[in-house]
Amino acid sequence: MRSPLVVFGVNEAAEALGAAEMVLYDPDPARLRIMVDLGRAIVRRFGGDLRLRGATSLEETIEGADFVLNSIRIGGIAGRAADERVSIEQGYPGQETTGPAGVAMALRTIPVAIEQARLVERLSPAAWLVNFTNPAGLITQAVSDHSKARIVGICDTPTELFHNIARALGEPADEVECDYVGLNHLGWVRGVRVRGEDVFDRLLESDELLRQLYLAPLFDLAMIRTLRLIPTEYLFFYYERRRALDNQRRQGGSRGAEIQRLNDDLLSALTARLDAGDGDAAVDIYAAYLNQRSGSYMKLEAEGGSAFDHGVSLDGDPFRVATGYHRIAIDVMSALTGAKPARIVVNTRNRGALPDLPDEDIVEIASDISMDAIVPRPIAPLPDAVHGLVRSVKAYERAAIASVLDDRRLVARKAMLIHPAIGEWTPSGDLLDALLGHAGDDGECLCHGPVLRRP
Structure with missing residues (x-):
């Protein structure tokens, strides 16, 4: 559902990117038509010359591309909602990229992501594959290890936290430097400098400043001070698992279920406006959707709130915000073309x-990203407080990838055992069956993902 937002970003940066055409693909032809028509309405609304069209196959989409932006969800939003529901029923928080639901998403997505990367490798070998697909770090790892595609994984979570820190300090974002360490959805800020001056202690010592870093009250401020680390929001599902689960049970749902309802309402409203030829109204409906979705982020898990509570929507123009997936995607692509080298x-x-x-x-x-080059900057070792957690999650990623490629059910259970947000052997068999299904007595697949037939 973020494709039209990316269309806006590419259109806005078309000259710097040298972009003349953007091609969209979706296996659902009706949804593809909506996204293309909405994208064209966005280009008309904001001005620009970007050509936009839909393709009928992945091959048509990829061939000849300079950048391939990949954002897939195997099983759709209904699959996410189902995974999160199963996780909650089994006694774990329901979250699409961590815990049992995150494992299920990874196992479903790994083989498809690798297959699509190999298409990029064959049809557009010089292209950069910009991976939006979650879990972004694990999928980027799988593609890097099992294809020759040039890939970079992106996520707006770190940049969002950096901007929140700058805003809390009352400083321009480009004058605030954050020392960040970790993995995707498992990262921390461990130092902050403003124009070279260390202000980390000032930030840690202020309740007022720390409370401004998150949309919802996620972490005990005493915990942040004790760790001397500012966690990104997904650490909530490690540091506050019981609280997240209690709030989900109290509210009676999950973020995935709410997004499913939001998406269904959005598609219905967009279809009516676009079929009536009212592209401007469709753009306004989409903007309101983005504000409602962003404004309600983490409210359910942290507070037992809802995306449908009164007053949750953000104000302002969601297209022109300083952060977001479309911003980081454009920044990365602009740097890789050499137009705007940057540190990201x-x-x-x-x-x-x-x-x-x-x-x-x-x-x-x-x-440091420049023309066709990404060079990670050397950083200090992991803090002791998170060293084991990071290494465990990397071990989980390796086991999850191996379980799919080797078709090994026991290795998938091993991945669940290693995962710090699961960490149990006995429930892992039932969890796999509930999330992915299993082979029946006749050998037929009773599943919603890879069956993992071998022990």
Whole structure:
């Protein structure tokens, strides 16, 4: 559902990118038509010459491209909602990229992402594959290890936290430097400088400043001070698992279920306006959707709130915000073309930058990006407080990838055992069956993902 937002970004930066045409693909022809028509309405609304069209196959989409932006969800938003529901029923928080639901998403997505990367490798070998697909770090790792595609994984979570820190301090974002370390959806800020001056202690000591860093009250401020680390919001599902689960049970749903309802309402409203030829109204409907979705982020898990509560929507123009997936995507692509070299936190090979992890591991790290080059910047070792957590999650990623490629059910259970947000063996068999299904007595697949037939 973020494709039209990316269309806006590419259109806005078309000259710097040298972009003349953007091609969209979706296996659902009706949804593809809506996204193309809405994208064209966005170009008309904001001005520009970007050509936009839909393709009928992945091959048509990829061939001849300079950049391939990949954002897939195997099973759709209904699959996310189902995974999160199963996780909650089994006693774990329901979240699409961590815990049991995150494992299910990864196992479904790994083989498809690798297959699509190999298409890029064959049809547009010089193209950069910009991976939006979650879990972004794990998928970037799988593609890097099992294809020759040039890939970079992106996520707006670190940049969003950096901007929140700058805003809390009352400083321009480009004058605030954050020392960031970790993996995708598992990262921390461990230092902050403003124009070279260390202000980390000032930030940690202020309740008022720390409370401004998140849309919802996620973390006990005493915990942040004790760790001397500012966690990104996804650490909530490690540090506050019981609270997240309690709030989901109290509210009676999950973020995925709410997004499914938001998306269904959006598609219905967009279809009516676009079929009536009212593209401007469709753009306004989409903007309101983005504000409602962004404004309600983490409210359910942290507070037992809802995306449908009164007053949750953000104000302002969601197209022109300083952060977001479309911003980081355009920044990365603009840097890779050589138009605007930049230092950006991305998911890329470690190459010795973080001494605690192997060179080939994908890490989320500040990197100097210039024409066709991504160079991770060397950083200090992981803090003791998070060293084990990071290494465990990397071990989980390796096991999850191996379980799919080797078709090994026991290795998938091993991945669940290693995962710090699961960490149990006995429930893993039932979890796999509930999330992905299993082979029946007749050998037929009773599943919603890879069956993993071998033990």
